[in-house]
């Protein structure tokens with residue numbers, strides 16, 4: 001029920017996009033050295049934030065490219081759009 | 091003492107135009123300290139408090155609810171109750187609940203309108219057929235009633251289903267659990283509230299928990315909109331808001347909170363006397379006692395706490411409903427709403443201790459926890475009172491995400507509700 005501003009195509013209905021979950025989860029650099037607890041943290045534990053969340057989206061029915069959003073999960077308002085590899089502006 | 095509800099109390103109260111019924115539960119101000127605090131006054135939280143008092147003889151318990159009791163997912167769900175899950179751990183958990191449902195109205199002296207009208211799970215392709223037959227066998231091995239119906243039997247059991255082979259997703263058979271059915275959601279919350287209150291549990295509504303005070307690895311109390319309350323034991327039963335409360339205590343949970351929607355039609359005469367679920371096309375339907383069709387839709391993919399989902403989800407569900415039940419095509423929909431459901435990666439719940447002493451979580455019920463309400467409360471009360479899980483919820487510990495011993499019901503079973 002919201003419009004997403006794709007950094008490549010512009011404003012489109014959210015139905016054109018697929019959600020890719022919490023952003024900026026970095027895959028551990030030395031996987032063999034991770035304990036089971038650390039694996040669980042990386043794989044399963046989530047902030048699941050009520051408030052501003054940084055998240056990944058894919059314009060799957062458009063340019064098919066990935067990008068990031070910061071969105072307030074308590075009211076679905078989008079605060080900023082930024083490309084993969086960039087830092088959020090807020 | 092609570093007055094017993096009976097035919098005699100009904101007659102007696104009719105003489106005073108039903109204006110003098112006793113309050114079903116008190117409306118107390120919070121005390122400064124409780125031995126156990128339950129956060130969340132949904133069915134699961136109220137049932138937990140009820141069994142803590144009843145089975146474990148514990149006193150000085152409070153349930154803290156930010157809105158009104160039953161106003162969360164308890165009062166928003168499509169009330170499907172069944173126990174035909176694939177894995178042993180789930181079968182044990184959900185059938186434990188189903189056995190309690192069967193006598194719950196009598197036990198609570200409150201009509202929760204439990205109706206064992208049967209639940210069908212439709213198969214629409216060869217894979218569904220194999221999966222559902224496998225589940226039928228698995229259920230039987232676990233002592234859970236489950237039958238396989240071929241297409242002719244489906245048509246006989248629920249004649250309004252379109253069994254034509256011409257439709258996009260033809261019906262190829264169905265499972266049927268006859269002991270499964272529905273119950274009145276609000277009544278479950280109210281019945282447990284009344285029962286818990288009668289044993290001295292304080293039910294505190296309109297009181298939001300804002301913070302959890304820790305000292306090292308133990309609990310000191312909670313900050314609420316009605317002030318600080320001291321306690322050493324907290325049971326969190328906050329469904330979609332579980333992560334929010336976990337964050338207050340500095341914990342992370344393996345949960346994502348997503349919108350899940352449902353809708354009801356205008357009331358019509360009795361037309362469907364069972365519950366029909368279809369996972370493949372995502373359409374669930376039953377009929378309430380008021381005559382409304384109760385229709386369950388799917389979850390949206392993204393995290394949201396707004397209690398509303400997107401229109402596409404509703405549209406997709408209604409398309410499926412119309413194809414499966416052409417007779418409903420001209421019905422108007424009356425109301426539509428959403429809840430916030432907390433989903434674990436393996437689609438199974440958590441009834442668990444945590445790394446913080448005295449802090450327990452009962453969550454992750456996602457799209458399908460109403461059916462578990464009595465069993466969940468019963469087992470969570472045991473876990474809190476004894477500080478260790480009951481045999482039936484040991485598999486639902488948070489450490490399964492560390493050990494990898496998941497209870498993966500997502501793909502395996504028709505687990506959506």
Ligand SMILES: Cc1cc2nc3c(=O)[nH]c(=O)nc-3n(C[C@H](O)[C@H](O)[C@H](O)COP(=O)(O)OP(=O)(O)OC[C@H]3O[C@@H](n4cnc5c(N)ncnc54)[C@H](O)[C@@H]3O)c2cc1C
Nearest residue numbers: 130132133134156162163164167168170299429459460461
């Ligand atoms: C549309 C829909 C359809 C569903 N259909 C089915 C179905 O057919 N069958 C089935 O088995 N399940 C179904 N479910 C799932 C089911 O509703 C839930 O799993 C179950 O009701 C959860 O009960 P609960 O008591 O844990 O949560 P809730 O009833 O949500 O209670 C949690 C309570 O915690 C309170 N709370 C949250 N944060 C705070 C705070 N900070 N302070 C104080 N209180 C707080 C909330 O206000 C809420 O009342 C459905 C859910 C939805 C949304």
Ligand SMILES: [Zn+2]
Nearest residue numbers: 006009059063
């Ligand atoms: Zn694009």
